[in-house]
Amino acid sequence: xxxxxxxxxxxxxxxxxxxxxxxxxxxxxMARRFRAAGVGWRPHTKGLKVPQIAARLLEAGAxxxxxxxxxxxxxxxxxxxxxxxxxxxxxxxxxxARLLSLLPRADVIVAVDSPENVDALDRAARxxxxxxxxxxxxxxxxxxxGVEPGEASIELSRYVEQKPGLHxxxxxxxxxxxxxxxxxxEKRMAVRKAVGLLTATADDCRAAGLPVEIVSCGGTxxxxxxxxxxxxxxxxxxxxxxCDVVYREQMQVEHEFAAxxxxxxxxxxxxxxxxxxxxxxxxxxxxxxxxxLVEGAVKSVRLSAEHAAIELEEPRSHVAxxxxxxxxxxxxxxxxxxxxxxxxxxxxxxxASVTPASYGRHxxxxxxxxxxxxxxxxxxxPQPPGRASRQRHAxxxxxxxxPQTxxxxxxxASRQRHAGVTAASCKRHADTPFLPxxxxxxxx
Amino acid sequence: xxxxxxxxxxxxxxxxxxxxxxxxxxxxxMARRFRAAGVGWRPHTKGLKVPQIAARLLEAGAxxxxxxxxxxxxxxxxxxxxxxxxxxxxxxxxxxARLLSLLPRADVIVAVDSPENVDALDRAARxxxxxxxxxxxxxxxxxxxGVEPGEASIELSRYVEQKPGLHxxxxxxxxxxxxxxxxxxEKRMAVRKAVGLLTATADDCRAAGLPVEIVSCGGTxxxxxxxxxxxxxxxxxxxxxxCDVVYREQMQVEHEFAAxxxxxxxxxxxxxxxxxxxxxxxxxxxxxxxxxLVEGAVKSVRLSAEHAAIELEEPRSHVAxxxxxxxxxxxxxxxxxxxxxxxxxxxxxxxASVTPASYGRHxxxxxxxxxxxxxxxxxxxPQPPGRASRQRHAxxxxxxxxPQTxxxxxxxASRQRHAGVTAASCKRHADTPFLPxxxxxxxx
Numbered sequence: 001x002x003x004x005x006x007x008x009x010x011x012x013x014x015x016x017x018x019x020x021x022x023x024x025x026x027x028x029x030m031a032r033r034f035r036a037a038g039v040g041w042r043p044h045t046k047g048l049k050v051p052q053i054a055a056r057l058l059e060a061g062a063x064x065x066x067x068x069x070x071x072x073x074x075x076x077x078x079x080x081x082x083x084x085x086x087x088x089x090x091x092x093x094x095x096x097a098r099l100l101s102l103l104p105r106a107d108v109i110v111a112v113d114s115p116e117n118v119d120a121l122d123r124a125a126r127x128x129x130x131x132x133x134x135x136x137x138x139x140x141x142x143x144x145x146g147v148e149p150g151e152a153s154i155e156l157s158r159y160v161e162q163k164p165g166l167h168x169x170x171x172x173x174x175x176x177x178x179x180x181x182x183x184x185x186e187k188r189m190a191v192r193k194a195v196g197l198l199t200a201t202a203d204d205c206r207a208a209g210l211p212v213e214i215v216s217c218g219g220t221x222x223x224x225x226x227x228x229x230x231x232x233x234x235x236x237x238x239x240x241x242x243c244d245v246v247y248r249e250q251m252q253v254e255h256e257f258a259a260x261x262x263x264x265x266x267x268x269x270x271x272x273x274x275x276x277x278x279x280x281x282x283x284x285x286x287x288x289x290x291x292x293l294v295e296g297a298v299k300s301v302r303l304s305a306e307h308a309a310i311e312l313e314e315p316r317s318h319v320a321x322x323x324x325x326x327x328x329x330x331x332x333x334x335x336x337x338x339x340x341x342x343x344x345x346x347x348x349x350x351x352a353s354v355t356p357a358s359y360g361r362h363x364x365x366x367x368x369x370x371x372x373x374x375x376x377x378x379x380x381x382p383q384p385p386g387r388a389s390r391q392r393h394a395x396x397x398x399x400x401x402x403p404q405t406x407x408x409x410x411x412x413a414s415r416q417r418h419a420g421v422t423a424a425s426c427k428r429h430a431d432t433p434f435l436p437x438x439x440x441x442x443x444x
Numbered sequence: 445x446x447x448x449x450x451x452x453x454x455x456x457x458x459x460x461x462x463x464x465x466x467x468x469x470x471x472x473x474m475a476r477r478f479r480a481a482g483v484g485w486r487p488h489t490k491g492l493k494v495p496q497i498a499a500r501l502l503e504a505g506a507x508x509x510x511x512x513x514x515x516x517x518x519x520x521x522x523x524x525x526x527x528x529x530x531x532x533x534x535x536x537x538x539x540x541a542r543l544l545s546l547l548p549r550a551d552v553i554v555a556v557d558s559p560e561n562v563d564a565l566d567r568a569a570r571x572x573x574x575x576x577x578x579x580x581x582x583x584x585x586x587x588x589x590g591v592e593p594g595e596a597s598i599e600l601s602r603y604v605e606q607k608p609g610l611h612x613x614x615x616x617x618x619x620x621x622x623x624x625x626x627x628x629x630e631k632r633m634a635v636r637k638a639v640g641l642l643t644a645t646a647d648d649c650r651a652a653g654l655p656v657e658i659v660s661c662g663g664t665x666x667x668x669x670x671x672x673x674x675x676x677x678x679x680x681x682x683x684x685x686x687c688d689v690v691y692r693e694q695m696q697v698e699h700e701f702a703a704x705x706x707x708x709x710x711x712x713x714x715x716x717x718x719x720x721x722x723x724x725x726x727x728x729x730x731x732x733x734x735x736x737l738v739e740g741a742v743k744s745v746r747l748s749a750e751h752a753a754i755e756l757e758e759p760r761s762h763v764a765x766x767x768x769x770x771x772x773x774x775x776x777x778x779x780x781x782x783x784x785x786x787x788x789x790x791x792x793x794x795x796a797s798v799t800p801a802s803y804g805r806h807x808x809x810x811x812x813x814x815x816x817x818x819x820x821x822x823x824x825x826p827q828p829p830g831r832a833s834r835q836r837h838a839x840x841x842x843x844x845x846x847p848q849t850x851x852x853x854x855x856x857a858s859r860q861r862h863a864g865v866t867a868a869s870c871k872r873h874a875d876t877p878f879l880p881x882x883x884x885x886x887x888x
Contacts, residue, residue, distance in 0.1 A: 012538045047751045068750040069721070088751060089710040089719070094456045114709050144746075144753050145711040145719045266533040267557050267589040275533070275589045277513070286730040286747075302588075303730075305490045306512040307532060309588050 013264040013326065014278035018242065023053075023258035026241045029222065034235065037227040041068050042085055042216065043238030051079030057241070066216075066236045070098045077106035085109045085135070085216065087172060087236065089117055089145060096124045109133040109214070111172050113147050118160055133169045134160050135214055138201055140173040140194040149197040150204065154332040170214030171205065172197040176234070179221030179251045187252075191225040199231030207220040221251035244328050245288045251252065260293065260328040263308065271315035272299075276327045280305040283329065308398030328413050457708040457770065458722035462686065467497075467702035472686045474667065475505040478679065481671040484661065486529055487512050487682030495523030501685070502667035508678045510660075514542045521550035529553045529579070529660065531616060533561055533589060540568045544576065553577040553658070555616050557591050562604055563586065569609030577613045578604050579658055582645055584617040584638040593641040594648065601654050614658030615649065617642040618680070623665030623695045631696075643675030655859040661666035689732040689774050704737065704772040707752065716743075720771045723750040726775065734773040 011017075034041040043057050044066040052107045054065050054076055064083025067073040073084045082105075090099045090110050099121075102108045112118050112134055125132045138153050139146035147153050153171065161168040174195035183189035195217055202215045215233045218226035220240035227235050240247060243255035263278035274294065284292045289301050290308065297313040308329070456462075478485040487501050488510040498509050498520055508527025511517040517528045526549075534543045534554050543565075546552045556562050556578055569576045582597050583590035591597050597615065619638035625631035639661055646659045659677045662670035664684035671679050684691060687699035693882040707722035720739065724747045727734045733745050734752065741757040752773065 013536070043686075068748075069818075088721075091710045091721075092457070092708050113713060117711075139713060143713075143717070144748070144751075145713055147713070264536050264539075266535045269557060269583060269587075269589055269591070277532075277535075280728065280730070284730070285725065286724070286728070292759075304588070307588075393596070 003049075011262060013262050013276075014282040015262045016074045017260050017262050017328070018053075019258050019260075023241055026243060026255045026258055027057065027060050027256065030237060030240055033224065033227055035061060039227045039232055040233045040234030042083075042236055043073060043241070044068070044087070044219065045076060045238055047239040048242060049075070051076055051081065053241070054081055055079065057238070064232075070095050070102075073102060073108055074098065074104070076375065077102045077108070082106050083109075085111075085172070085236075087111055087137075087174070087216075089113060089137070091117060091120070096120060100128050100130055103128075103130045103132065107133065109135055109169055111135050111137040111145075112143050112156070115156065115159055118156070118163060121276075122165040124165040131165060131167050133167045133170050135216065136160060138171050138173045140197045140217070142174060142177040142194075144174075144176070145393060146173065146340040149201045151301055153201045154205050154208055154210070157205050157212075158208070161210055168211065169211040170216070170233070170340045171198060171202050172214070173217040174219065175217060175222055176219065179219065182213045182252075187222075188225050191222050192229065193228055195229050195232060199229065202231060220247055220253055220255075238249070245291050247289065248387050257330050260330055263327045265327060266307065271401070272312045274310040274327065276308050276310070276329075277306060278308055278327075278329060279303045281305055283308075291327045293330065296411065342366065352358070361364055373431070457706050457720075458726040461704050461706050461772070462497075463702050463704075466700045467685055470699045470702055471501065471504050472685055473699065474681060477668065477671055478771045479505060483671045484678035484682055484876075485837075486527075487685070488512070488531070488663065488679045488680045489520060489682055490517060491683040492686060495517070495520055495525065497685070498525055499523065501682070510682065512548075514539050517546060517552055518542065520547045521552070524549050527553075529616070529680075531555055531581075531618070533557060533581070535561060536562070537568075540564060544568055544572050544574055547572075547574045547576065551577065553579055554614055555579050555581040555589075556600070556604065556712075557581045557589050559600065559603055562600070562607060562610070566607040566609040575609060575611050577611045577743055579613050579616040579660065580604060582615050582617045582621050584641045584661070585634075586618060586621040588620070590617065593645045597645045598649050598652055598654070601649050601656075601737060602652070605654055612655065614656040614677070615642060615646050616658070616662070617661045618663065619661060619666055619670065620663065623663065626696075628696070631666075632669050635666050636673065639670055639673050639676060643673065646675060664691055664697055664699075671760050677817075689735050693732065701774050704774055705734070707771045707773060709771060710751065716756045718754040718756070718771065720752050720754065720773075721750060722752055722771075722773060723747045725749055727752075737772045737774065753763075789857060792873070 028084035030043075031041065041057075041062040042064045043054070043062050046052050046066075046068040048054065049072070058064070058081070065076055065081055066084065066085045066087050067076060068086070068088060070086065073086050076084055079195055084102070084106050084351070086108065088111055090096055099108065099110060108133065110121065112121065112200040113136070118134070121132055121134065136153055136156050137146040138149050140149065145388070147156050156170070157168060173194070175191050177188055178190040178194060180188055198217055201214060202212045205212045213233070215231055216236060217232060218235035219235055220237040220243075223235050223237035223240070226232060240253055240255050243253060243257050244259065247253035247255065248257075261278050261283055263276035263282075265274055265276050267273075269275065274292070277294075278290075283303070285303050292298055292301060292308070292310050294310065294312070296316055299311040299313045302309045302312075302413050308327075310327070450607075468616060473628055475485065485501075485506040487498070487506050487507045487555045489498050490510075490512040492498065493516070501509070502525070508529065509520055509525055510521060510531050512530070512532060514530065514534055517530050520528055528546070528550050530543070530552065532763035534540055543552065543554060554565065554576065556565065557580070562578070565576055580597055580600050581590040582593050584593065591600050593709045601612060601615070604610050617638070619635050622631055622638060624633040625634055642661055643659060646656045649656045657677070659675055660680060662679035662681055664681040664687075667679050667681035667684070670676060673825065684697055684699050686703040687697060687701050688703065691699065692701075705722050705727055707720035707726075709718055709720050711717075711719035713719065718736070720736075722734075727745050727747070734747070736742055736745060736752070738752045738754065738756070740760055743755040743757045745755075752771075754771070
């Protein structure tokens with residue numbers, strides 16, 4: 001659930017914050033690019049997670065969303081979003097049953113890369129008397145999943161097309177191996193080459209009489225290039241609306257940081273050392289070390305399970321402030337790459353204007369007139385109906401109030417790491433509007 | 445909630461599995477050591493999370509538990525565990541209020557390292573008319589939190605001792621900087637030196653008339669040494685009952701792997717490549733790359749948000765099995781270190797006998813007569829009362845059925861990364877016994 005917050009000092013920590021007007025600038029930047037290029041926008045929601053944010057993207061020009069797995073698609077479908085691409089293979093009886101139960105309220109698409117999986121999907125769809133949209137995943141050079149471009153992709157496309165339970169919708173690829181190429185010309189060439197394999201295969205499929213509607217690829221690390229390539233019908237870039245250290249430092253994405261993790265300082269053992277209450281279980285540190293947005297240069301950041309130990313280059317004395325001191329940090333909001341860059345924590349802070357350091361000050365965010373929203377926090381009291389975020393997305397919120405089994409909700413929450421925005425509280429919200437246990441007691 | 449499973453094929457994936465008889469062997473190994481050394485055992489629960497497992501440790505000889513934060517202590521206290529040490533500083537009005545609300549049902553202890561924090565705890569305790577146990581955290585060389593050994597620690601101990609809202613209980617340290625020293629003699633010397641600073645400070649405190657009851661330190665990476673050092677009253681080692689790649693490869697802990705993450709193979713794009721549905725949001729990869737327990741040597745493991753791409757050294761053809769193929773993986777169950785070791789995935793699998801590879805086979809676990817338990821999975825149906833895990837810990841389960849606000853439950857779940865065992869489903873369990881939303885509907 002999204003909760004509008006006044007000052008950050010009302011929040012228990014660690015808290016994941018999204019600065020709405022910064023996010024809006026990132027959204028507008030991306031939407032403008034897709035409008036100018038005349039290409040469709042199907043943002044990936046694996047990092048942003050919250051259906052209200054996805055709904056905002058649909059308002060801004062996206063025509064659907066991309067998800068990494070069935071659980072994410074369920075959250076989006078429950079919120080009333082219809083056009084959902086699951087950009088991976090869905091395998092196994094339980095997962096396929098969950099996938100198909102999204103139909104017909106959502107018109108979901110799934111990616112395939114083997115005849116065995118096509119058979120299983122077709123069989124299950126026919127049993128339920130539904131027709132499932134399918135795209136063939138093409139390996140355009142990242143060497144993860146997908147069939148090879150050219151003949152292999154045409155062959156699997158033909159195989160899908162003749163299945164009565166399936167609707168062949170086209171092709172999907174992801175040029176993820178190009179995102180970290182530093183030289184702009186070299187990167188452009190690599191993206192062109194990879195996407196060219198996909199669009200050429202789409203042309204071949206059409207020449208073979210296959211009805212290719214969708215040619216989907218691209219992410220935040222490539223969208224400025226990919227969106228301009230002919231033959232691409234839609235781009236999956238989504239994480240850039242929040243942005244993070246990895247996008248900026250490793251992928252040349254010049255967006256602003258819209259998401260930070262707010263922590264409370266729990267110890268100042270030396271004038272150079274700050275211990276705060278956000279650690280490995282609040283932030284990832286595999287793709288990049290979280291960067292504290294504190295005053296002064298940071299020498300190192302070490303994470304333990306629930307705490308970060310920040311070592312400053314220069315001593316900084318205690319600040320006489322009776323309130324607990326807070327530290328905002330930026331971390332990997334994408335959580336989608338396993339490569340390891342240089343420790344971002346060792347660089348000098350450059351983004352104070354984006355998410356100003358509130359360490360040793362109070363309520364600096366709200367002083368600057370920025371609107372904050374805290375995700376991952378369930379409201380403990382019914383809210384007045386006039387609040388901005390609820391007002392704006394009232395239809396989405398209403399759509400999500402379908403009863404669900406508690407089991408599915410808890411299990412889904414447990415599987416998500418939480419530097420990315422979690423859907424846990426949103427799914428919980430789907431059970432009962434507010435304070436379920438109190439409500440249950442009252443009814444009993 | 446713990447769910448006993450028959451074959452692993454009943455599980456939707458990714459699923460975190462604990463092999464109970466392997467865990468029992470690890471527990472017995474640790475308990476034996478502490479009994480032999482005549483030292484107390486207060487296992488850390490930041491990795492194991494589940495109160496039923498903590499209760500099993502109390503049966504096996506532990507006299508209390510250690511937690512990293514208030515949220516974990518709440519879970520343990522709600523399950524009826526009384527003697528709880530929070531081995532970090534608790535700062536801020538909200539957190540201190542939550543800490544004190546654990547009294548008197550739990551007799552919690554908290555670590556302090558500054559007079560300001562002591563003042564805040566004392567003031568809040570007096571307001572509530574309770575008395576909170578406090579230990580002074582001593583920096584024994586890890587340079588995280590804590591005051592320096594010797595005079596500074598004695599001074600802060602005196603300060604605590606004269607506070608009417610607090611009960612001075614002693615000292616705490618953590619020789620975490622020694623865990624990865626490879627040479628056994630060198631490691632022993634480093635542990636002795638660090639713990640010696642703590643025990644000498646305890647002696648000095650006693651000489652100064654301070655009633656030191658507790659001298660607490662040690663973790664799984666040091667317990668074999670620390671438990672034998674005089675002056676130590678209790679050791680905090682807990683993660684070793686599950687063990688993981690980091691403990692074995694980087695800390696010379698010769699325990700068996702009791703926890704694995706089960707994944708379903710979603711794609712076999714080449715005979716050397718396996719894609720399965722456990723990625724960054726199911727497993728950590730900062731301290732060590734997860735190790736797939738598959739047949740054949742593994743060349744590399746790359747993680748995306750929801751999937752792992754496993755590259756084998758030698759081709760391995762498809763196995764003709766109509767069931768979805770599964771891959772168990774081991775990852776960092778501790779989630780407590782930020783250092784980075786060599787990629788464990790690149791080493792040859794050595795632990796097939798511990799958690800046998802079920803890839804391409806079915807139910808190999810249960811064939812070998814091993815008892816499995818799946819954590820992080822909420823039961824979707826009421827269970828028969830005779831099940832082993834519920835029977836054994838019936839008093840714990842009953843104790844945890846106190847109503848809680850949904851807000852606290854969801855927020856706590858959202859903050860935990862999930863290669864460690866999560867308390868999410870346990871806390872959810874505390875709301876209502878089974879299927880809360882269905883129950884609510886029935887009552888309405």
